[in-house]
Amino acid sequence: MNEKIKQDFPIEWEDDHFVTRREFFKFMTLASGGLAVGTAALAAYAKLPKDERVFEAAMICKVDDVKIGSALAFSYPRPNDLCLLVRKQDGNFAGYARRCTHLSCPVEYEVRNERELLYCPCHNGAFSVEDGSVVQGPPPHPLPQIKLEIRGNEVWALGIIKEKHS
Amino acid sequence: MRGPEYERRRQKSVVFVGLLLFALILFLIQLWLFVMVLENILAGKTGMVFQAAAASFVLLGVNFWMFAGVSRISKMR
Numbered sequence: 001m002n003e004k005i006k007q008d009f010p011i012e013w014e015d016d017h018f019v020t021r022r023e024f025f026k027f028m029t030l031a032s033g034g035l036a037v038g039t040a041a042l043a044a045y046a047k048l049p050k051d052e053r054v055f056e057a058a059m060i061c062k063v064d065d066v067k068i069g070s071a072l073a074f075s076y077p078r079p080n081d082l083c084l085l086v087r088k089q090d091g092n093f094a095g096y097a098r099r100c101t102h103l104s105c106p107v108e109y110e111v112r113n114e115r116e117l118l119y120c121p122c123h124n125g126a127f128s129v130e131d132g133s134v135v136q137g138p139p140p141h142p143l144p145q146i147k148l149e150i151r152g153n154e155v156w157a158l159g160i161i162k163e164k165h166s
Numbered sequence: 167m168r169g170p171e172y173e174r175r176r177q178k179s180v181v182f183v184g185l186l187l188f189a190l191i192l193f194l195i196q197l198w199l200f201v202m203v204l205e206n207i208l209a210g211k212t213g214m215v216f217q218a219a220a221a222s223f224v225l226l227g228v229n230f231w232m233f234a235g236v237s238r239i240s241k242m243r
Binding site for chain 2: 047
């Protein structure tokens, strides 16, 4: 044990392992290569198509459970992923992730000046019920949309549609 | 009396330190590019990621070129 420590951490200066300039340059070049590859990998990842993510289909509720002009909170695809099912004034359904894209406050369905909005009370952000796009306030991106399907008398969630950011 | 060999070594040492500092600066620029690309992706902006990656590879090329030069000089000793 003692011998090993003496070998790894020699007291005599001459016995120590010196890092030569060439070794140091080699290390710097390798680290530089790692960063270049990492940056390229990030760039490739950013350009991957991420329009639609399909998850296991899940029933949200019965059609009659949500009145026209009201909304229902649900979780999809995981229990912590808060979503909002909106039944618009025209009777059609729309589903959106409920976390505001600004600071993740939960958005609420509201009708203001005869305009349907998903409103975030934290910083007065608002999204369109039609496509989740930002209507006002600080949110930087649209709300992710939940792909819905009406099966008989039931509303089902099939996946998440995310906007491509340019 | 210090001969020309001593002076030559001293000069070479300065050149080495200069190259090392330059490599360090290039490395820091690459690190900045990496962090910038990451932040922009998280913010949903992907318009400049390929340009940043290309710039990072150019800096890697310069670093590699310097490494090859240092290796060559070291072998000449």
